[in-house]
Amino acid sequence: MSKVIVVTGTASGLGKATVERFAAEGWGVVATVRKDADLKVHDGLENVRTSLLDVDDESAAESFAQEALKQFGRVDALVNNAGSYQMGPVEATSMAQVHRQFQTNVFGLIALTRAFLPLLREQRSGVVVNVSSLSAEQGYPYNAVYSASKAAVATFSEGLSMEVEEFGVRVRTVLPGQHATAIFSKIDQAADVPEDYRDGMKRFFGGVSTQGSAPEVTAEVVYQAVLDPRPGQVRFYSGPDSAAIPTAKRILGPQQYWEEFREAMAGRPSALWRSLIPAPGEYAFDRDV
Numbered sequence: 401m402s403k404v405i406v407v408t409g410t411a412s413g414l415g416k417a418t419v420e421r422f423a424a425e426g427w428g429v430v431a432t433v434r435k436d437a438d439l440k441v442h443d444g445l446e447n448v449r450t451s452l453l454d455v456d457d458e459s460a461a462e463s464f465a466q467e468a469l470k471q472f473g474r475v476d477a478l479v480n481n482a483g484s485y486q487m488g489p490v491e492a493t494s495m496a497q498v499h500r501q502f503q504t505n506v507f508g509l510i511a512l513t514r515a516f517l518p519l520l521r522e523q524r525s526g527v528v529v530n531v532s533s534l535s536a537e538q539g540y541p542y543n544a545v546y547s548a549s550k551a552a553v554a555t556f557s558e559g560l561s562m563e564v565e566e567f568g569v570r571v572r573t574v575l576p577g578q579h580a581t582a583i584f585s586k587i588d589q590a591a592d593v594p595e596d597y598r599d600g601m602k603r604f605f606g607g608v609s610t611q612g613s614a615p616e617v618t619a620e621v622v623y624q625a626v627l628d629p630r631p632g633q634v635r636f637y638s639g640p641d642s643a644a645i646p647t648a649k650r651i652l653g654p655q656q657y658w659e660e661f662r663e664a665m666a667g668r669p670s671a672l673w674r675s676l677i678p679a680p681g682e683y684a685f686d687r688d689v
């Protein structure tokens with residue numbers, strides 16, 4: 401029987417490309433969307449069953465895991481991809497926005513992981529892939545809350561990987577670089593930003609590319625992360641801007657890396673930085689800032 405994967409947040413972007421990648425390899429796929437209007441998004445793909453799931457609803461996690469298992473009679477992998485993007489200076493970000501960001505990106509992800517762990521542990525096999533971000537490697541200004549949520553995803557994955565390795569369960573975290581997806585047109589932005597922040601934001605956003613990789617780039621890395629037999633390989637980087645980070649950190653060392661990163665974020669990347677960290681990709685996207 402072919403293997404089965406569960407993927408959250410598949411209406412667009414990295415999640416949709418991941419569904420298509422695994423379906424093309426003959427996997428059974430349980431894909432989730434959160435809006436009725438998106439239930440037909442995978443129509444035409446064989447062996448893909450699409451269900452409604454809002455990952456913010458922690459109380460739905462266990463019943464969803466049971467329902468997902470019933471779809472094909474087994475589950476071999478879970479990809480926690482659903483995520484949202486809050487942006488703006490911390491001072492202008494409400495605590496409701498902070499909670500929303502962590503509810504979707506962290507608490508919902510942990511709840512769903514917990515719901516599938518008994519099944520994976522008891523069957524003594526399985527893979528959990530948690531989608532983090534290159535912002536887990538260093539905090540970005542005006543993205544501090546999002547960065548913190550994605551750093552939580554990465555370290556959660558590392559810790560969990562060592563808890564469940566002896567049960568044959570592998571845990572990965574994928575750190576995508578910038579990708580051209582719909583996430584940039586749905587930003588939960590800080591409101592009423594004090595005038596004092598305008599210059600810094602202008603410097604930062606003036607230097608940030610509005611190009612990104614194709615979602616298929618990360619879908620391929622997720623596919624490889626699921627197949628990779630090494631239990632100790634937890635972090636997987638996708639996209640040229642993210643894949644370059646470990647080498648840049650090794651070459652520069654932590655302090656110089658941080659200083660170069662700070663200069664780049666202030667809109668003054670050095671020639672050395674530009675030689676170490678490539679542009680994020682060739683696909684342009686709209687950013688609603």
Ligand SMILES: NC(=O)c1ccc[n+]([C@@H]2O[C@H](COP(=O)([O-])OP(=O)(O)OC[C@H]3O[C@@H](n4cnc5c(N)ncnc54)[C@H](OP(=O)(O)O)[C@@H]3O)[C@@H](O)[C@H]2O)c1
Binds near residue numbers: 409413414453580612
């Ligand atoms: N694009 C990038 O540059 C980038 C870089 C690093 C990491 N990531 C991460 O990659 C993942 C996928 O994002 P993407 O770029 O592919 O954006 P996307 O196209 O907006 O996809 C995100 C998906 O998550 C879903 N989602 C959001 N909140 C949800 C919730 N509460 N419950 C269930 N589903 C929810 C969205 O549903 P709706 O369609 O209903 O909104 C959408 O299907 C996210 O975790 C994101 O943080 C993206």
